[in-house]
Amino acid sequence: DVKVTQSSRYLVKRTGEKVFLxxxxxxxxxxxxWYRQDPGLGLRLIYFSYDVKMKxxxxxxxxxxxxxxxxxxxxxxxxxxxxxxxxxxxxxxxxPGQGDTEAFFGQGTRLTxx
Amino acid sequence: DQQVKQNSPSLSVQEGRISxxxxxxxxxxxxxxxxxxxxxxxxxxxLISISSIKDKNEDGRFTVFLNKSAKHLSLHIVPSQPGDSxxxxxxxIPQTGANNLFFGTGTRLTxxP
Numbered sequence: 279d280v281k282v283t284q285s286s287r288y289l290v291k292r293t294g295e296k297v298f299l300x301x302x303x304x305x306x307x308x309x310x311x312w313y314r315q316d317p318g319l320g321l322r323l324i325y326f327s328y329d330v331k332m333k334x335x336x337x338x339x340x341x342x343x344x345x346x347x348x349x350x351x352x353x354x355x356x357x358x359x360x361x362x363x364x365x366x367x368x369x370x371x372x373x374p375g376q377g378d379t380e381a382f383f384g385q386g387t388r389l390t391x392x
Numbered sequence: 393d394q395q396v397k398q399n400s401p402s403l404s405v406q407e408g409r410i411s412x413x414x415x416x417x418x419x420x421x422x423x424x425x426x427x428x429x430x431x432x433x434x435x436x437x438x439l440i441s442i443s444s445i446k447d448k449n450e451d452g453r454f455t456v457f458l459n460k461s462a463k464h465l466s467l468h469i470v471p472s473q474p475g476d477s478x479x480x481x482x483x484x485i486p487q488t489g490a491n492n493l494f495f496g497t498g499t500r501l502t503x504x505p
Contacts, residue, residue, distance in 0.1 A: 282435070311492070318401070320394075320481060320497035321436070336492070368435055370493075380426055381493055383435030 284384040297356040301369030310352035398496035415482030422484035
C-alpha cells in the first residue's frame with residue numbers, strides 16, 4: 279500500500295516565520311509534488327521534483343522553496359510566512375513515465391499564518 | 393489560465409439516482425485524465441482514470457466518459473450513495489513532462505439520503 283506521509287496535520291505559524299513542511303513517501307517514486315488547495319481555486323502546483331536534488335517551479339512558486347536531498351523526502355519551505363499562505367498543503371508522489379500513473383497524496387497539512 | 397475547468401461548484405443528488413460530474417479542458421496535449429475524490433481534512437484519493445485513446449472506462453459504480461473532439465469528460469456515479477458525498481477533482485496529465493497533474497477547481501457532490 280502506497281503511503282505518503284506529511285509531518286503535520288495542522289500548523290499555526292506567525293507572520294515572518296520560516297516554515298518547513300515535510301513529506302515522505304515509501305514507494306520509491308521518482309516524482310514528488312507540492313500543491314495547495316484553496317476554495318474555488320482547486321489544487322495548484324507549487325513545485326515538483328522528478329529526481330533527487332532536481333526541482334521545477336509549478337504555477338505558484340513565489341514565496342516558496344523546496345528541498346529534495348533524498349528520494350523519499352520532499353520538503354516545502356516558506357521562507358517568511360505571510361497570511362496569504364494560509365491554506366491546505368498537499369504532497370503527492372508518482373512514478374515517472376507517460377500516462378497511466380496516478381499520483382498518490384498525503385493527508386494534507388492545514389497551515390494557518392496569523 | 394485554468395486549463396482544466398469544472399464549471400459546477402456543487403451538485404446535489406438523491407440517493408440511488410445518477411450523479412454526473414463534468415469537466416472541460418483546453419489543452420489538446422493532455423494524454424491521460426483522472427478523477428480524484430476528497431473528503432474534508434484528508435488528501436485526495438484516486439478514483440478512476442481514462443487514457444486519451446479510449447472514450448469510456450468503467451469501474452463498478454463509476455464510469456468516466458471522454459469526448460476528445462469536445463475536450464470534455466464526465467464522471468457518472470450510479471447509484472449514488474451518501475458516502476459519495478465529497479469534493480471531486482478532475483485532473484489531466486500532458487503527453488510530455490514529469491507527470492504533473494493539472495487540476496480543475498472541484499465539484500462538491502452531496503448525496504441526499
